[in-house]
Amino acid sequence: MCPPTPSDQHVHASAISRIDVVLGDVSARFARAGIVDPRVDAELLVAHVLGIGRGEVQAAAIRAAELDVDALDRLMRLVERRAAREPLQHLTGLAPFRHLELAVGPGVFVPRPETEMVAQLAIDALRASASPEPVAVDLGTGSGAIALAMATEVPHARVHAAENSVDAFIWAKENFGRVNAPNARLVFADLADAFGDLDQSVSVLVSNPPYVPAEAVPRDPEVRLYDPPQALYGGEDGLDVVRVLARVGLRLLHPGGTIIIEHAEVQGASVREVLTAAGWRAAATHPDLTLRDRATTATRP
Numbered sequence: 694m695c696p697p698t699p700s701d702q703h704v705h706a707s708a709i710s711r712i713d714v715v716l717g718d719v720s721a722r723f724a725r726a727g728i729v730d731p732r733v734d735a736e737l738l739v740a741h742v743l744g745i746g747r748g749e750v751q752a753a754a755i756r757a758a759e760l761d762v763d764a765l766d767r768l769m770r771l772v773e774r775r776a777a778r779e780p781l782q783h784l785t786g787l788a789p790f791r792h793l794e795l796a797v798g799p800g801v802f803v804p805r806p807e808t809e810m811v812a813q814l815a816i817d818a819l820r821a822s823a824s825p826e827p828v829a830v831d832l833g834t835g836s837g838a839i840a841l842a843m844a845t846e847v848p849h850a851r852v853h854a855a856e857n858s859v860d861a862f863i864w865a866k867e868n869f870g871r872v873n874a875p876n877a878r879l880v881f882a883d884l885a886d887a888f889g890d891l892d893q894s895v896s897v898l899v900s901n902p903p904y905v906p907a908e909a910v911p912r913d914p915e916v917r918l919y920d921p922p923q924a925l926y927g928g929e930d931g932l933d934v935v936r937v938l939a940r941v942g943l944r945l946l947h948p949g950g951t952i953i954i955e956h957a958e959v960q961g962a963s964v965r966e967v968l969t970a971a972g973w974r975a976a977a978t979h980p981d982l983t984l985r986d987r988a989t990t991a992t993r994p
Contacts, residue, residue, distance in 0.1 A: 710765055712739065713754040719772050726776040734781050741785045742768045778914035790838040793845070795868045797836050800860025802924035803915075804838040808901055810981045811955045811988045812842040815899040818951040818990075819847040826851055827896040830945055832884035832938065833857075835924060837865040837872075839899055844877035850896075852877045855887035858923055885937050888945060895945040901955040902934035903927040931957065935964055939971035946993040958985040965989055 716735050723731030733747075740750045742764050760768065771784050780803055782788040788797045790804045791812060797803050819827050827847075831840035831854040840854035854869075854877065856862045862881050869879045880887065884900070904927045911917045911925065927933050935954055942952040952973065956964050961978035968976045973991035981987035 710759045710761075712750065712758050712760060715739065715760060715765070715768070716750075716754055719768075722772060722776055726778065728775070728778075734775060737781060737785065738768060738771050738775065742771065778918070780915045780919050783919065788836065788838075790836075791842045791846070793838070793841055793868075793872065795836045795838055795841070795864075796871065797864060799919070800858070800921055801864040802835045802861070802901075802920050804836055807981045807983070807985070807987050808838065808955060809842075810979070811899065811901060811953060812839045814953050814979060814988055814990060815839060815843055815897050816846050818897045818953070819843060819850045822850075822896045824896060825849065828891060828894055829853070829897040829899065830888060830891065830895050831855070832887060832898065832900040832941065833902055833924075833934070834865055834879070835861050835901070837868040837879065839901065840877060840879070841868060841872045841874060843897075843899075844874035845872065848874075848876060850876060853888055853891065854879045855882040855884055857881065857883045858921065860921065861924070884934070885941060887941075892944055893947050895947065896950050897953065898938070898942045898945055898950070899953040900934075900938050902938060904931045904935065904956045904960060906931040930963070931960065932963060932967060935967050936971075939968050939973065943972065943993065948993055950993040951990055952993070953988055953990050955988050956986075958987065961986040961989055965991075 719735040720731040723734055728734055736747050736750045740747045775781060775784060782797050782803045786796060788795050788804050791809050819829055827850045829843050829850050829852045834840045834854035834856045837854060840852050844852040856865050865879055869877060903925050905925045907926050907929050938954055954964055965976040968991040972994060974994050976989060976991040978986050978989045
């Protein structure tokens with residue numbers, strides 16, 4: 694007879710209640726489901742259920758500590774959902790982003806690690822600004838990740854964020870409240886005409902727009918099934934919103950200001966062409982930590 698696994702509906706708590714055994718079984722289940730980092734996800738779910746950190750889970754596994762029946766039951770319910778490829782962040786309600794922990798869930802795009810590099814480009818541009826109080830704008834802020842990273846890491850800047858999805862705006866509002874950065878402002882507005890009061894005064898404009906071509910289907914079920922379509926698809930070639938940003942940036946930024954746009958790794962040349970055709974200077978594409986082209990910057994003439 695095979696030993697019980699987390700996929701068994703009537704598993705005996707005494708058989709798998711040791712944390713090290715649970716982690717091994719859950720990791721194997723996640724690996725079979727095609728999850729990229731199965732052990733990491735297993736540890737994070739146990740940490741969530743127990744209300745402790747991942748490091749504490751690892752230490753508990755070394756000690757062969759046990760889960761009580763209630764904790765094990767709650768964990769198994771989450772394991773079933775994660776094995777069905779529901780995003781880990783939807784299960785825990787939190788997504789790490791740089792030094793922040795952001796509330797996320799259905800209706801908002803889950804911030805990805807690669808976007809941390811995009812935020813870094815914006816932060817570096819803000820810090821390089823000659824203004825004692827540079828102004829930054831994050832258009833289509835989603836969860837508020839980039840805007841709140843800028844506001845907390847460049848406290849002398851004034852950061853404005855816009856979102857026009859009701860569901861995403863609710864999550865962003867919660868995160869702005871959680872972080873409570875006094876220099877950050879959130880508004881409900883379409884990025885095409887947001888912040889008319891800031892025309893020609895912005896030093897940095899950053900956006901992670903929808904850039905998936907309409908006919909392309911994201912490979913990962915977590916993205917395809919759970920991220921909101923309006924945060925993913927950017928028209929026939931994926932660049933519809935990029936073209937809007939190219940126009941809006943010329944309105945908002947002062948001469949010498951910087952625009953930063955996240956995109957897919959194959960879109961760097963196309964984004965540079967859009968920006969250059971609109972009149973931007975020095976368009977350049979930047980790789981993320983995995984050496985994939987991730988963002989393009991340009992300077993307002």
